[in-house]
Amino acid sequence: MNLQLKKAIIIGVTGQDGAYLAKLLLNKGYQVIGITRKISERNNRKLEFLGILDEIEFFEMPDVSFNEIEKALKKYQPDEVY
Numbered sequence: 001m002n003l004q005l006k007k008a009i010i011i012g013v014t015g016q017d018g019a020y021l022a023k024l025l026l027n028k029g030y031q032v033i034g035i036t037r038k039i040s041e042r043n044n045r046k047l048e049f050l051g052i053l054d055e056i057e058f059f060e061m062p063d064v065s066f067n068e069i070e071k072a073l074k075k076y077q078p079d080e081v082y
Contacts, residue, residue: 005029006080008025008078008080008082009035009080010033011035011069013035014047016046019047021082022034032055032056033058034056035058035061036058037064038062
């Protein structure tokens with residue numbers, strides 16, 4: 001039996017709701033991809049506090065637009081998007 005991890009993209013993963021959602025999904029065995037505006041300037045305090053910073057893969061999206069979201073969807077092929 002070949003089980004694959006479910007993948008979820010969270011737009012706004014560094015915010016309070018996004019961070020807690022990421023923790024929930026990671027606990028359920030998901031691979032979490034976090035969308036952030038600029039990797040060098042992101043605020044990681046909530047993710048660090050929850051102990052999940054190193055478990056999230058980040059995708060930089062300076063402008064949240066249809067084209068940028070389409071790139072992320074093609075790259076990761078997620079099961080869920082939040």
